[in-house]
Amino acid sequence: MLLSFAGQSFTNFFLWLTIPPWLTAFIFSFRYIQKRIWEFRIFFLLTFLCNILLFYADNWFTFLTIYESLTLCSLPIIFHDRSKNAISGGKWYFFFSLLSGILILSSVLLRTVQSQWIGIYAYIPFFIAMVGFLIKCGAFPFHVWLPEAHPVAPTPASAVLSGSIIKVGFYGLLFLSYEMELPRIIGQVLLWTAVVTMFYGVIQALLQSNIKKMLAFHSVSQMGYVLLGLSLFWIYREEGALIGSLTHAMNHAYFKSALFIASGIQYLSYHTLDMYQIKQFFIRYKIAAILLLVAVLGISGFPFFNGFVSKTILHEELLAHPNIVYQVVETIFLLTAIGTLVSNTKWFYLSSMRKEPAIKTTFRQKPLLSEWIPLFILGFLIVALGIFPTLYEHFLPYPFQEESHHLLEEILPFHSSFKHSFSGFVYTFFAGIAFLYVGLQNHWFHHHLPSILDIKLWWLVLINQIMFPLFNLIQRGELALIKLYSYGSNRLGGMLLMDTFLEKKIAFFYHLCYINPVRFCQTSSSFEARFQENLFISINPPVKDKNKNPAAEWFVGSENSLLTGFRNFYNGIKCLFSISHTIDNKDSQYYDKILTLYGKIWIRWLIGITVLLILVFILIVRKYIP
Amino acid sequence: MNLLWCLVICPLLFSLVILLIPSKKNAVLSWLSIVSVIINLVLLSFLATSSHNTVPPAIHLFQTSFLTIDFALDSLSWLLCLVCSLVWMFASLFSIHYFEQENIKLLKRYQAFSLLNYWTVLLIFLATNFFTFFIFFELLLIVSYVLIIHYQTKEAFAAGIKYFFFQIIGGLFLFFGLVLTFSIIKTSDFIPGGYAALSSHPLFSLIFWCYIIGLSIKAGLFPLHIWLPEAHPVAPSPASALLSGMVIKTGSFGIFKVVVMLFGTSHLVGKVDITVLVVLSVLTMFWGSAVAIGQFHLKRVLAYSSVSQIGYILMGVSLLSPLSILGSLVHTVGHAFVKSTLFLSAGSMIENTKQTDITKYNGYGQRNPVVFSAFTIGALSMIGFPLFANFISKWVLGMGIMEAFQLNYIPTWLMGLCLSMLMISSLLNALYYTPILIRGWFYPVDENDKKPFHLSWSEAIPLCLLSLIIIALFFFPHSWINPFINAISPTIPVETIVSPF
Structure with missing residues (x-):
């Protein structure tokens, strides 16, 4: 295997998906990025290059190389702010991406011995790779890095992160699904992951006050839609579902980057990301506000905007299987659609349509070109794809074009079946508006989820209560090993009574070396001199000037260094996953409080529940294993 | 033949010259050692073609009825000598600046013994029987001790004595194994395929573990690695680069020779002892990384990282499949370059900031970008990121695990353990390297002083070249792996090796 690049069947489609967010975010970065401009531009373009090259990867070796380079190159643009929060958020992203890369690598290796296994075990490599790509997609239990990394990254970076980079995981899953026939069980696993992802994402998004965090949770939820279509494709091998998920991925890339750029414009003028503090956006920036509205309508699935097309296709694919399971899924699907509408409309309403007096900040009437041109490009794409859905079929690979033509024609405005899907939307719309009104009146959106449903807390518990103690144990093990050696050597020295004096001297010396070098240093040992003499190494006098000696500053005490090591270890790891945000300081206090108050009691419950879940899972899985 | 003699004698001669020359300039001494290594590199390039011959150039030093001291330059030892010479050349170049202010007498001792180390490591790679190997392995203990105690501080002596005793005990084990070997097969020559009599002997386990314990004390296998994180930090940085880059590799190379050419891979398959060795090396992989997370001294972190990487190498050897053995050799080379880069740049970092705590290098990259870029490249390579050398070697090792599983050398659980630990160890590497980066x-x-640090050319050149090598090894895997496949083909059934690249 060597690095080799060639166009794949989906390359064209993914290029169309990827390039507009990158292009628009790059234009926007001219306005947004004020410090370290060239560093940002260089790494931004490098990441772009990796993202493009990934779709040309011809084998797994190339794919992995580009995949990891993408992670590496995108780090400087996420850390661009240099604040503590940016770094801690970036670390979540980095370690989750690394985990994903490692899983994919092991799956690629395991693939070579696939023929050794029979039955369901033959799908182990596939399953491992699937988990790896789901991490990158931000699927349910692994979505934690998205709401951590997005709010802290500069806005152009979050736009591409959410618009293009998480689609890489989807591309990987697509890449996988063409390699072999899949058993239904894997499709079912993906289906339920997708359902939980989209519902959980939207619930969390409703409760956020930070705009970028809300958008990040929406990314999670919208990726749930995309994965739902893919899972239907895996189960039934129907091309319609795949077309639905592909088009939704493309739509999501467009409207999500538009939304992020709009949030960036708001941040530039109001210096806050709290949506409850942003007022009268429409009066100040008419063009930007209208284009924001276009993106909001796009993500809400409003007719004549692109979200409507893909959501309708996915919805119809669900309705094609009249089955109690799919009725449940469809209900969740509609609820998620309502939630998406509510949450985005809430943002637009709060920022643009409130009649309260504006806070006194600098007033700027005309937005710069670099602010509204990117929004305009994306808005144009959103509307064009919404009005002419048949445009999609030009991007899709050849075998899908016929199928997609049928599907997309039905969604053309004023087509006979358009009325049906439009009326479906109307119910969603009124339900959503009612929910928004009642919710705003009753302050429903200021609540937190009960902490047991907070997945970030589960991860923190995993790190704090399981990983730390494990590594602590290993550190203690190393110390115990050192003590064991010193004890053993002492005993051994006593046993070998050949030259009692010398042996005792050696044993004592040896003992001191391990136990307490300080004490050893203070006694001038004749043994040391003798030892040097015997080995002919005392050619020169010892160094007098210790200032020039870097090693002298450091002290090799085995015990002391290890004990300090513990302290440092705790600080180091805590710093790795330190919990705080730029925008929301209350948030960090909240997690700290919960961890200190409930962490220790919770751990038993969490472990118990996890074990129970694993048992149930095994019971279920056993049914399918021959 | 004459060229090989030159290769063997040159470093010895130069070390004598360094000891005797009445120069008062530090740079002269460093340049002498560089010149010696460069002469050897030139000699190696002349010897390149002849090392592929069926009868490679050899030296028969002396021969009694059964004890022989022989050296031969076959293609594997040629490759390893080349890597060794390159690493030594870069470390010596680096030492020009590093020892600018050093006491001339101490430097004289350092450079002479560094060359002696080089000479000993070369001869270990050239040895054609275990007796020769053993003699120079023991000699290496003495000459490398001098590098460890170079600063002659109390800590250095404490670490040195620990090193010395550990190695003495290891030597005793090796000696015992050697005696048993002689009593059974009357020779200790390395032959392709190994000796069936040795593996089927009732004392097999005893001999095997004597060899493994003796050699893995040098290499730093899990319960015997205690000396390593003490000895590396006290030595001067160029010396720790050499210790970690090449000296501990002699141990793993010895295990390779013993397993492949004394016992024979085909005779070892399915024995419990080799499974225990696999488990131990996998444990080493995990243990080294896990302990490194808790360390705060930069060089100690790197030393524990070496422990973990030795685990990779020994795992490759002990899995016995051709690809995994190839992977372990390739990883030896990759690690030699990468770890010497890391230690050399760590030397500059410690010298510049006068700090050894890993939390004290805030913003170092802005003040000395060249050195820190080299450190970054080394660290990313250690983590196993693509674009850097170690990704290739980890890939080959992973393929080796799979091949061992496919050939039914290891059960499924052991394959799962090896693979998951290979991956988890990468993740742990990321856990302790990325905070530094x-x-x-x-x-x-x-600090208030935000001025960039002074960068000497003798720091910049070796670091840049090493970084380039690390990146080049990734982009041209053929040029690196195929020579190794050709080199081990006489000893391992080559038709089973399908090049992973």
Whole structure:
């Protein structure tokens, strides 16, 4: 295997998906990025290059190389702010991406011995790779890095992160699904992951006050839609579902980057990301506000905007299987659609349509070109794809074009079946508006989820209560090993009574070396001199000037260094996953409080529940294993 | 033949010259050792073609009825000598600046013994029987001890004595194994395929573990690695680069020779002892990384990382499949370059900031970008990121695990353990390397003085060249792996090796 690049069947489609967010975010970065401009531009373009090259990867070796380079190159643009929060958020992203890369690598290796296994075990490599790509997609239990990394990254970076980079995981899953026939069980696993992802994402998004965090949770939820279509494709091998998920991925890339750029414009003028503090956006920036509205309508699935097309296709694919399971899924699907509408409309309403007096900040009437041109490009794409859905079929690979033509024609405005899907939307719309009104009146959106449903807390518990103690144990093990050696050597020295004096001297010396070098240093040992003499190494006098000696500053005490090591270890790891945000300081206090108050009691419950879940899972899985 | 003699004698001669020359300039001594290594590199390039011959150039030093001291330059030892010479050349170049202010007498001793180390390691790679190997392995103990105690501080002596005793005990084990071997097969020559009599002997386990314990004390296998994180930090940085880059590799190379050419891979398959060795090396992989997370001294972190990487190498050897053995040799080379880069740049970092704590390098990347870029490249390579050498070697090792599983050398659980630990160890590497990198590049500088550090050419050149080598090894895997496949083909059934690249 060597690095080799060639166009794949989906390359064209993914290029169309990827390039507009990158292009628009790059234009926007001219306005947004004020410090370290060239560093940002260089790494931004490098990441772009990796993202493009990934779709040309011809084998797994190339794919992995580009995949990891993408992670590496995108780090400087996420850390661009240099604040503590940016770094801690970036670390979540980095370690989750690394985990994903490692899983994919092991799956690629395991693939070579696939023929050794029979039955369901033959799908182990596939399953491992699937988990790896789901991490990158931000699927349910692994979505934690998205709401951590997005709010802290500069806005152009979050736009591409959410618009293009998480689609890489989807591309990987697509890449996988063409390699072999899949058993239904894997499709079912993906289906339920997708359902939980989209519902959980939207619930969390409703409760956020930070705009970028809300958008990040929406990314999670919208990726749930995309994965739902893919899972239907895996189960039934129907091309319609795949077309639905592909088009939704493309739509999501467009409207999500538009939304992020709009949030960036708001941040530039109001210096806050709290949506409850942003007022009268429409009066100040008419063009930007209208284009924001276009993106909001796009993500809400409003007719004549692109979200409507893909959501309708996915919805119809669900309705094609009249089955109690799919009725449940469809209900969740509609609820998620309502939630998406509510949450985005809430943002637009709060920022643009409130009649309260504006806070006194600098007033700027005309937005710069670099602010509204990117929004305009994306808005144009959103509307064009919404009005002419048949445009999609030009991007899709050849075998899908016929199928997609049928599907997309039905969604053309004023087509006979358009009325049906439009009326479906109307119910969603009124339900959503009612929910928004009642919710705003009753302050429903200021609540937190009960902490047991907070997945970030589960991860923190995993790190704090399981990983730390494990590594602590290993550190203690190393110390115990050192003590064991010193004890053993002492005993051994006593046993070998050949030259009692010398042996005792050696044993004592040896003992001191391990136990307490300080004490050893203070006694001038004749043994040391003798030892040097015997080995002919005392050619020169010892160094007098210790200032020039870097090693002298450091002290090799085995015990002391290890004990300090513990302290440092705790600080180091805590710093790795330190919990705080730029925008929301209350948030960090909240997690700290919960961890200190409930962490220790919770751990038993969490472990118990996890074990129970694993048992149930095994019971279920056993049914399918021959 | 004459060229090989030159190769063997040149470093010895130069070390004598360094000891005797009445120069008062530090740079002269360093340049002498560089010249010696460069002469050897030239000699090696002349010897390149003849090492592929069926009868490679050899030296028969002396021969009694059964004890022989023989050296031969076959293609494998040629490759390893080349890597060794390159690493030594870079470390010596680096030492020009590093020892600028050093006491001339101490430097004289350092450079002479560094060359002696080089000479000994070369001869270990050239040895054609275990007796020769053993003699120079023991000699290496004495000459490398001098590098460890170079600063002659109390800590250095403490670490040195620990090193010395550990190695003496290891030597005793090796000697016992050697005696048993002679009593059974009357010879200790390395032959392709190994001796069936040795593996089927009732004392097999005893002999095997004597060899493994003796050699893995040098290599730093899990319960015997205690000396390593003590000895590396006290030595001067160029010396620790050499110790970690090449000296501990002699142990793993010895295990390779013993397993492949004394016992024979085909005779070892399915024995419990080799499974225990696999488990131990996998444990080493995990243990080294896990302990490194808790360390705060930069060089100790690197030393524990070496422990973990030795685990990779020994795992490759003990899995016995051709690809995994190839992987272990390839990883030896990759690790030699990468770890010497890391230690050399760590030397500059410690010298510049006068700090050894890993939390004290905030913003170092802005003050000395060249050195910290080299450190970054080394660290990313250690983590196993693509674009850097170690990704290739980890890939080959992973393929080796799979091949061992496919050939039914290891059961499924052991394959799962090896693979998962290979991956988890990468993740743990990321856990302790990335905080250093992030601090260096993205944290603001702590001190008031934000001026860039002075960068000497003798720091910059070796670091840049090593970084280039690390990157080049990734982009041209053929040029690196195929010679190794050709080199081990006489000893391992080559038709089973399908090049992973």
